[in-house]
Structure formats: C-alpha cells, structure tokens
Amino acid sequence: MGTTITIKNLTKRFGDVVAVNNVSLAIEAGTFLTLLGPSGCGKTTLLRCVAGLEDPDEGEIYIGDRLVFSRARGISVPAGQRDIGLVFQNYALWPHMTVYKNMSFALEIRKLPKAEIDKRVKESLAEVKMLGYENRYPREMSGGQQQRIALARMLAYRPKVFLMDEPLSNLDARLRMDMRAELKRLHYVAGATTIYVTHDQVEALTMSSLIAVMKDGVLQQVDTPDRVYRCPSNLFVADFIGNPKVNLLEGVVDGQGCVDLGEFKVAMDTQGVEGKVVLAIRPEDIAVYTEPTPGTVKFTVYSVLPSGADSTIVARTGEREVTIRVPGISPIKMDDSVWLKFDPQVINLYDGATGNLVAVRKV
Amino acid sequence: MGVPEVLQPPLSLRILAAYRRFIRWLTSARVLLALILLVMMVYLILVPLYRMVETTVTYQERDVLAVPDAVPGQLTAYHWVRMLASRVSRVFLYAPLQHSLVVATGATLLAMFIGSVLAWLVIRTDMPGRHLVNNLATIPYIMPSWTIAMAWKVMFNTRVAGGTPGLLEYLIGRPIPTWLAYGPIPIIISSALHYYTFFFLFVSAALMSIDSNLEDAAELAGASRSRILRRITFPLVLPALLSGFIMTFSKVMGTFGGPNVLGTPVRYYVIATMIRSSVAIGEFADGFVLAIVLILFTIVTIYINQRLIGTRKSYETIGGRGFVAHVARLGPWRKVLAAGVIVFQVLVIALPLGLLAYDTFMLHPGNYSLSNFTLHYWIGKSDINIANGTPGVLRNPKIYSSAWNSIRLSLATAFFTALLGVILGYAIVKGRGTRLSKLVEQISFIPYVIPGIAFGAVYISMFSKRVGPIPPLYGTFALLVIVSVAKHIPYSARSGVSAMLQVGRELEEAGQMAGANLWQRFKRIIFPLTSAGFVSGFLLTFITTMRELSLIILLVTPATQVLSSQTMRYTENGDTQMANAVILILITLVLIGNFIIGRFRGGSLKKGLGM
Ligand SMILES: Nc1ncnc2c1ncn2[C@@H]1O[C@H](COP(=O)(O)OP(=O)(O)O)[C@@H](O)[C@H]1O
Ligand SMILES: [Mg+2]
Numbered sequence: 001m002g003t004t005i006t007i008k009n010l011t012k013r014f015g016d017v018v019a020v021n022n023v024s025l026a027i028e029a030g031t032f033l034t035l036l037g038p039s040g041c042g043k044t045t046l047l048r049c050v051a052g053l054e055d056p057d058e059g060e061i062y063i064g065d066r067l068v069f070s071r072a073r074g075i076s077v078p079a080g081q082r083d084i085g086l087v088f089q090n091y092a093l094w095p096h097m098t099v100y101k102n103m104s105f106a107l108e109i110r111k112l113p114k115a116e117i118d119k120r121v122k123e124s125l126a127e128v129k130m131l132g133y134e135n136r137y138p139r140e141m142s143g144g145q146q147q148r149i150a151l152a153r154m155l156a157y158r159p160k161v162f163l164m165d166e167p168l169s170n171l172d173a174r175l176r177m178d179m180r181a182e183l184k185r186l187h188y189v190a191g192a193t194t195i196y197v198t199h200d201q202v203e204a205l206t207m208s209s210l211i212a213v214m215k216d217g218v219l220q221q222v223d224t225p226d227r228v229y230r231c232p233s234n235l236f237v238a239d240f241i242g243n244p245k246v247n248l249l250e251g252v253v254d255g256q257g258c259v260d261l262g263e264f265k266v267a268m269d270t271q272g273v274e275g276k277v278v279l280a281i282r283p284e285d286i287a288v289y290t291e292p293t294p295g296t297v298k299f300t301v302y303s304v305l306p307s308g309a310d311s312t313i314v315a316r317t318g319e320r321e322v323t324i325r326v327p328g329i330s331p332i333k334m335d336d337s338v339w340l341k342f343d344p345q346v347i348n349l350y351d352g353a354t355g356n357l358v359a360v361r362k363v
Numbered sequence: 364m365g366v367p368e369v370l371q372p373p374l375s376l377r378i379l380a381a382y383r384r385f386i387r388w389l390t391s392a393r394v395l396l397a398l399i400l401l402v403m404m405v406y407l408i409l410v411p412l413y414r415m416v417e418t419t420v421t422y423q424e425r426d427v428l429a430v431p432d433a434v435p436g437q438l439t440a441y442h443w444v445r446m447l448a449s450r451v452s453r454v455f456l457y458a459p460l461q462h463s464l465v466v467a468t469g470a471t472l473l474a475m476f477i478g479s480v481l482a483w484l485v486i487r488t489d490m491p492g493r494h495l496v497n498n499l500a501t502i503p504y505i506m507p508s509w510t511i512a513m514a515w516k517v518m519f520n521t522r523v524a525g526g527t528p529g530l531l532e533y534l535i536g537r538p539i540p541t542w543l544a545y546g547p548i549p550i551i552i553s554s555a556l557h558y559y560t561f562f563f564l565f566v567s568a569a570l571m572s573i574d575s576n577l578e579d580a581a582e583l584a585g586a587s588r589s590r591i592l593r594r595i596t597f598p599l600v601l602p603a604l605l606s607g608f609i610m611t612f613s614k615v616m617g618t619f620g621g622p623n624v625l626g627t628p629v630r631y632y633v634i635a636t637m638i639r640s641s642v643a644i645g646e647f648a649d650g651f652v653l654a655i656v657l658i659l660f661t662i663v664t665i666y667i668n669q670r671l672i673g674t675r676k677s678y679e680t681i682g683g684r685g686f687v688a689h690v691a692r693l694g695p696w697r698k699v700l701a702a703g704v705i706v707f708q709v710l711v712i713a714l715p716l717g718l719l720a721y722d723t724f725m726l727h728p729g730n731y732s733l734s735n736f737t738l739h740y741w742i743g744k745s746d747i748n749i750a751n752g753t754p755g756v757l758r759n760p761k762i763y764s765s766a767w768n769s770i771r772l773s774l775a776t777a778f779f780t781a782l783l784g785v786i787l788g789y790a791i792v793k794g795r796g797t798r799l800s801k802l803v804e805q806i807s808f809i810p811y812v813i814p815g816i817a818f819g820a821v822y823i824s825m826f827s828k829r830v831g832p833i834p835p836l837y838g839t840f841a842l843l844v845i846v847s848v849a850k851h852i853p854y855s856a857r858s859g860v861s862a863m864l865q866v867g868r869e870l871e872e873a874g875q876m877a878g879a880n881l882w883q884r885f886k887r888i889i890f891p892l893t894s895a896g897f898v899s900g901f902l903l904t905f906i907t908t909m910r911e912l913s914l915i916i917l918l919v920t921p922a923t924q925v926l927s928s929q930t931m932r933y934t935e936n937g938d939t940q941m942a943n944a945v946i947l948i949l950i951t952l953v954l955i956g957n958f959i960i961g962r963f964r965g966g967s968l969k970k971g972l973g974m
Binding site: 052105106156 | 372376377379380381382383384387622796826867871872873874875876877878879882883887888892
C-alpha cells in the first residue's frame with residue numbers, strides 16, 4: 001500500500017542557517033521512519049521539504065518512482081499533488097469548519113461524489129474512534145480529540161505517505177502513551193510509508209521501524225531502534241539516545257590492550273586504535289557488586305534514585321562519575337562502597353577526536 | 364545508504380531548470396500577489412509623487428506670463444526659488460509654515476495632556492463612571508475634525524473681523540477680541556478637542572499592557588509612589604506618547620478644515636490652506652512645492668520620534684496582559700472629579716452640536732433671539748432673498764446627491780480597503796524575510812507620512828492627464844475612491860498583517876496539503892478566518908472616509924461634491940446656517956455608522972487605527 005521515498009543530497013538553507021544539510025535517505029514502502037534530534041536540528045524543515053511546503057536549495061526527492069522535486073531539473077510538484085498527508089504539530093484544524101467539513105475539504109477539492117465523501121469521513125472517524133463528533137467545532141474538543149481529528153483528516157483522503165510533525169508533543173504524558181499505541185496500530189493497518197518527527201527518543205525507540213538521527217541539519221545515523229540504541233555511530237547519537245544517559249568515559253589507549261581512564265584502567269581490544277578515546281557504556285550494562293570482586297573498580301555511592309521498576313545509582317571515584325541502572329529497588333545506600341565491573345564486551349569505543357565509533361561492543 | 368549521487372546535468376537542461384524555477388517563483392501565490400500589489404502601489408503612490416516633484420522643477424504653461432523666456436516643460440528652479448527665496452516666500456511659505464508648526468505643536472501638546480490624563484483616570488484610578496468616560500472619549504474623533512471649529516464660530520464670531528456677531532457677542536453686547544474668535548488659539552483648542560482620542564487610546568492601551576508586576580517589584584524595592592510613576596510607569600508609556608505625537612502632529616499639519624474655518628477669514632494661513640488657495644487659482648507648481656515642504660516636515664517629525672523611541676518600538680512588547688493591581692485612590696474627591704470629567708466630555712460633544720443646531724434655526728445671522736427662529740434652512744422653499752435662493756437642505760437635490768456621493772464613496776473605499784488589507788497582509792506575511800515582502804511593506808507605509816491635503820495634491824498632478832492606458836481621472840468619482848483607498852493603504856496593510864498573523868501559516872498550508880489552489884484557499888480558509896478583521900476594517904474605513912475633507916477637497920468638482928466638501932463650500936460662501944445643517948446631517952450619518960460598528964463584535968476604533 002505504501003510507497004518508497006527517496007531523498008538525494010537534500011539541502012535547505014534559511015539565509016546563513018543550513019537547516020538541512022546534504023541529507024540522503026532511502027525509505028522502503030511501508031516503513032515507519034522517525035526523524036529524531038534535538039529542537040532546531042532541521043527535522044521539521046526536512047519534513048516540509050518532502051511535503052512540498054518548502055522548496056529545497058539542492059537535491060532530489062522521489063515518491064515511489066515519481067520525481068516530485070529536483071533542483072537540477074527545476075521540478076517541484078505542488079504539495080497537493082504529491083499524494084501526501086501531513087499532521088501538523090499544532091494540528092492546524094480549520095477553526096471555522098466542523099469536524100465533518102475539516103475532513104471533507106480535501107475530498108471536495110478532489111470532486112468525489114457526496115456519498116463517497118460521506119462514507120470516507122465516517123470510515124476515518126471510526127478509525128480514530130471519533131464517530132459522532134461530526135458536527136463539533138475544533139474549539140469544542142479537547143487536545144487529544146483534536147489530535148485524533150487531525151489524524152482522521154489525513155486518513156480521509158488516503159495518501160500513500162503519512163508525515164507527522166511531533167503529533168503527540170502537545171498532549172499530556174498519559175494521553176501520549178495511549179496515542180503511541182494507537183498510532184502504531186494505525187500505521188500497521190494502513191501500511192502507508194510514514195515519516196514521523198520527534199525530539200523524544202523514547203517515542204522514537206518505541207514506535208519506529210527505522211530511526212534517522214539528525215544534528216544541525218546533518219544525518220548522523222539511520223538504523224533500527226535496536227542498533228541506534230546499542231551501537232550509536234557517534235558520540236552525539238550515543239549521548240542523545242537512552243535515559244538515563246550513557247556513561248561516556250574519556251581516556252587514552254595505553255598500547256597494552258588497555259584504556260587508561262586515570263582513576264582506573266579498562267582492559268579491552270584496542271587493535272588499530274590510538275590516542276584519546278571515549279568509552280561508552282550504558283547504565284544497565286555496568287555490573288554492581290557490594291563486595292570486593294576481581295576485575296572491578298571500587299566506587300563510592302553518591303546518590304540513589306529509585307523509580308519503581310528500576311533504580312539509578314550515581315557513583316564516584318575521584319573525579320570520575322558513572323550512572324548505573326539496576327532492576328527493582330536497590331538495597332544500596334548513599335556513601336556505600338560498591339565495586340563496578342566494566343565488561344569490555346558491552347563497551348563501545350569512540351575516537352576522542354572525531355567522536356566516531358571505532359570499536360563495537362561484542363554482545 | 365544506497366542512494367546514488369545526483370549527477371550534474373548538461374547546460375541546456377540547467378537553463379531549462381532555471382527557467383522552470385523562475386516561472387514557479389513568479390507564479391507562487393505570495394510573489395504573484397506581491398508583484399501585483401507592487402505595480403498597483405507604484406502607480407498609486409510613487410508615480411504621483413514623482414509627477415508632483417517633476418511639476419515643481421519644470422516650467423508650466425502659465426509661467427510664460429511671469430517669465431517671458433520660459434519654455435513649458437523645461438527644467439527650472441524657478442518655482443523653488445520663488446517659494447523659498449523671493450519677495451513672496453514669506454507670505455506664501457514661511458508664514459504659513461510657521462503657523463502650521465505653531466498650530467500642530469500646540470494642538471498636539473494640548474491633546475496629549477487631555478488624552479493622557481483621561482487615560483490615566485480611566486485605567487489607573489478608582490474614579491466612578493470610568494466606563495462612560497471611556498466610551499465618550501472616542502466620540503469627538505469620529506465626528507468631522509472641523510465640527511468644533513464651526514461651532515466655535517457660532518459661539519465666538521465677532522463683527523471686528525468683518526463677520527456677523529456670534530452668540531456670545533450677541534448676549535454680552537460687546538465685541539469679542541479677534542484672537543479669541545479667529546487664529547491660532549481657537550484652531551489649537553478645536554483641533555486638540557478632536558485629536559485627544561489618539562492619545563487616550565494609545566496611552567490607555569499602554570497603561571493596560573504594562574505588567575503591574577514591574578510596579579510591584581519597584582514598590583517592594585522601596586520606591587515611592589511618585590518615583591514609581593516617574594521611573595517605571597512614565598518610561599513605559601513614553602513610546603505610546605510618542606506614537607500619539609507622530610500621529611496627531613502629522614494629521615494636524617495636513618488638516619484643512621479647522622484652519623480654513625478659523626484662520627482663513629483673518630488671513631491666518633497654514634500650509635494646508637495655502638496649498639488649497641494656490642491650487643484654486645491654478646498655481647499647481649506653487650501648491651506642490653508647499654505640499655513637498657509639508658511632507659518633508661512630517662517625515663522629519665516621524666524620523667525624530669522614531670529615533671527617540673529607539674529600540675522600544677512598540678509598547679505592545681512590554682510584559683504580558685498584566686491586570687491592574689495599583690489603582691490610585693482619589694479619596695473623597697473622586698465623585699467630583701468624575702462629574703467634572705464627564706461634564707467636560709459631554710460639553711465637548713453636545714455643546715458644539717447644540718450650537719450648530721441652534722444656528723441653523725436662525726433666519727438672519729448674528730441674531731439669536733427666538734423671534735428670528737426659522738425652519739427655512741432645513742425645509743424652506745427657494746427664496747431669492749435668503750442664501751441666494753438656495754432651498755433648505757432637506758429640499759435641496761444637491762444635498763441629496765452629496766449625501767449619496769458620501770455614502771457610496773465611503774462604501775466603495777471601505778470595501779476596497781478591507782479587501783486590499785487581506786491581500787496585503789497575505790503577501791507581506793507569507794513573504795516575511797524576503798526583500799519583496801519588505802519592499803511591499805515599506806511602500807505601503809508611504810501614504811502615512813503624506814499629510815491628507817498633500818496626498819490630494821499629488822493626485823491632481825497624476826490624473827489630470829492620460830497615463831498609459833488610464834484616462835484622465837480628474838473630476839471623476841472614481842478618482843475620489845482611488846485617492847481614499849490609496850491613503851488608507853498603511854492602515855489596511857497593518858491590520859491585514861495582524862489579521863494574517865493570527866491565522867497562522869499552518870492553516871493555509873493544511874489547505875495546500877489538501878490540494879486546494881490559491882483561490883480555493885482564499886475563499887474557504889483565509890477570507891473566512893479574517894472576516895472579523897475585514898468587517899471591522901470595513902466599518903471603520905466607512906466612518907473615516909465619510910468625514911474626510913483634507914484628502915479630497917482639492918479633487919471634488921461640483922458633480923462629485925460630498926457632504927464634507929459641501930459644508931466647506933457653504934462656509935466659504937458665508938451660508939453658515941446651510942453649512943451647519945449639512946455638517947449635522949454628516950454627523951448623523953457617521954453616528955449611525957458608529958452605532959453599527961458597536962453592534963459588531965471585534966469592531967473598535969482602536970483596531971481601525973492599526974494599533
Ligand atoms: N522559515 C524559516 N526561516 C528562517 N529560519 C528557519 C525557518 N524555519 C526553520 N528555520 C531554522 O532552521 C533550523 C531548523 O529548524 P526546524 O526544521 O524547525 O527544526 P526542528 O523541527 O528540528 O526543531 C532552525 O535553526 C530554525 O531556526
Ligand atoms: Mg520542529
């Protein structure tokens with residue numbers, strides 16, 4: 001049902017700001033791709049370029065086999081003719097139209113017969129569980145309901161591509177959880193290729209089949225959620241993904257199969273790597289012992305933050321601080337001594353100068 | 364990622380691509396509309412200005428009489444030298460300029476005082492009846508600016524200056540001093556009582572928008588009341604005062620009505636009346652030099668004010684919508700003060716109207732006894748012994764045709780102004796940040812700095828001859844509509860921009876995504892969403908056009924006479940009662956319009972002033 005989207009060397013500038021910088025992406029039909037990155041990194045701009053609301057300065061965009069934008073050939077298909085639906089961050093429901101009118105607008109423009117319009121509006125409302133709201137005005141509905149109508153408005157004209165710009169960011173935390181499940185289901189049923197924009201890494205990890213991480217307009221990594229989490233291709237991605245944050249430990253390769261972190265050394269395979277490096281280890285990958293154990297380093301607990309399903313422990317030795325996550329409520333208390341094991345099997349090694357991944361964890 | 368690089372195409376394809384991009388740029392909604400607006404504004408604003416300047420630096424046909432070797436059309440400094448540095452300069456330029464500056468400065472300062480005090484009382488005190496004061500404050504402004512001047516004449520006219528005695532002279536039986544009857548003092552007072560509304564609106568908006576937290580913070584820091592007023596409140600209100608100053612000063616500089624009623628009879632000319640008399644005797648070049656001088660002075664004033672306001676461009680940006688925590692307690696005097704203020708306001712409105720009405724019932728001017736009572740000026744048949752046989756206004760077909768002209772001029776102007784506002788707003792907001800959008804915005808501002816009478820003068824030069832496909836429009840009704848719409852462009856642009864900003868670009872983009880073309884987007888999304896602004900803009904323009912005089916006085920002909928110019932005509936012919944009757948009709952129409960505005964939610968004078 002969906003279609004492929006191919007983006008080639010896309011660049012969009014606003015004056016001196018390069019909002020999207022030479023981005024290339026090949027998205028297979030039916031993919032749920034999330035554009036993830038901090039605010040201002042160019043996600044919305046990239047989305048708007050695909051939608052046809054913004055003309056890029058360079059590059060090409062294909063939707064399926066159809067060339068919808070090419071700077072070099074001077075082609076730019078108008079937004080309304082790209083067969084794309086877009087859910088705006090603020091929903092952009094027309095305040096002077098009822099739900100029904102909001103939804104039938106695009107269908108009327110396409111000159112569909114009345115009966116067909118009616119059928120499609122009802123179907124789409126049913127899909128977002130909003131039947132019976134046809135005659136409401138947007139201001140007469142809650143944020144969550146407006147959000148569903150915004151989705152339904154897009155579904156009604158059955159585009160091949162769904163674009164969504166932080167659709168859940170204006171909802172409260174609870175509603176957001178519910179809507180994530182709904183949206184994922186919706187994508188599963190409709191099968192439309194979807195580009196979903198968010199700055200929320202949890203949202204990206206839970207919903208996507210593919211995550212594209214952006215920074216300052218540049219694509220950093222395009223991978224499955226699992227790979228983005230476990231093997232971030234550079235320090236930015238590593239730091240951005242995961243909560244609590246990954247531990248980034250700066251050190252120097254000492255040439256004897258060890259990384260010298262100052263306070264202690266970690267033995268690991270450093271073949272072909274020299275000079276300054278950064279070790280990245282996820283908080284849940286650090287093993288904690290309450291007794292002295294061989295191959296561990298002694299730390300002092302600085303703070304303990306239980307959160308129900310797991311607890312976060314902040315521990316220090318000298319200037320070095322690490323964050324550890326352990327399941328359940330931990331018996332460990334502040335100022336306790338703990339012995340931490342940094343297993344080289346679960347450590348990613350990054351070049352200190354470029355920030356790029358140089359040695360991948362083994363498991 | 365498996366995406367091959369984009370290949371560099373051959374030259375022919377690159378040219379084709381550039382051509383396609385250009386066409387797409389040209390036909391994109393914002394560019395297309397901006398270019399159309401630009402052409403229109405160049406034609407309505409820049410070309411006339413150019414033609415006016417051109418006229419002042421070339422010999423005109425009639426100059427041959429004064430300068431024997433003049434060749435019409437030849438470049439010359441003759442007019443400028445004549446106006447700026449010759450025997451007649453004093454009479455034609457320097458004295459009127461001095462008078463204009465005196466009158467404008469005086470009226471502006473007095474208006475500032477009245478308007479600010481009232482605003483403070485309404486917004487920042489516990490005076491009773493504040494709501495009433497608030498409502499009354501806008502009424503003088505919706506009446507024609509020279510209403511009070513006409514009423515002044517009824518009250519203070521004097522035989523000394525060659526007129527008939529006014530009511531006061533009639534009652535006390537002694538001559539009124541000329542300085543009280545005519546000249547700068549009456550002009551200043553009557554103008555200030557009209558224009559204080561600007562200051563009232565600006566200052567009360569500023570006082571309302573000041574976050575009381577700022578003052579609370581100062582009070583917590585131990586500052587005294589007067590210190591807070593001086594150091595916190597005043598600086599925050601200053602931009603509002605300066606905005607009011609610019610607006611009032613430039614309006615008074617370009618106002619024709621009041622000075623013509625109260626200055627011309629004693630040969631106290633201001634630039635505006637001088638432009639009129641130059642144009643009336645066919646000395647267009649002289650009139651245009653005066654108009655240019657007037658424009659330059661207005662620009663300089665605005666520039667100086669802008670420098671003073673500096674980075675604090677607008678008071679709207681100060682703090683949020685703080686509610687007023689500090690209400691000054693006026694103590695036992697509050698009721699007396701309220702009564703005083705309301706009596707003042709009612710007098711300023713009712714007394715002039717009463718005097719004008721009283722005067723229309725007096726058969727022989729200067730005699731205010733009941734035995735002199737007549738309805739002749741309202742409903743009398745033509746009588747050769749009275750007013751040269753002019754019938755009463757309600758029997759006079761000329762008055763009906765003037766009234767109809769006034770109404771259709773106001774309707775047409777209001778419609779096109781409001782429509783233009785939406786389109787200007789669209790082109791400017793959609794193109795934000797582009798040079799084209801800035802250019803449109805800047806040009807749209809130009810009429811703001813051109814005083815009314817000068818703007819009218821500009822149009823004489825433009826439309827007396829055929830320009831390209833457009834026939835000479837001088838003397839036509841269409842020209843009155845065009846000049847009125849053009850003069851309103853700055854206001855329509857501002858209100859259009861704020862209306863568009865409220866709509867938000869996503870709402871239109873959602874229409875684009877749905878496949879709607881430009882016309883469908885305008886019809887189904889943009890017009891409906893800006894309709895409130897459209898309606899209030901329409902009604903306000905209707906009122907301001909109805910009572911406009913300075914702008915069109917140079918352009919009306921007997922066939923296109925409107926009510927405002929008709930009163931001036933009667934005044935100048937000495938048919939005071941007729942003039943007063945006509946202005947009362949005009950005020951009635953304006954008040955009806957204002958009543959209709961009140962019925963529409965969202966319509967307010969403030970919005971119409973582009974605040
Ligand atoms: N219309 C615009 N004009 C100028 N700069 C813009 C515009 N839109 C976006 N930008 C700039 O481009 C960059 C990327 O913005 P955006 O795509 O909105 O980021 P994100 O959606 O990731 O938060 C930002 O620096 C932003 O300021
Ligand atoms: Mg964004």
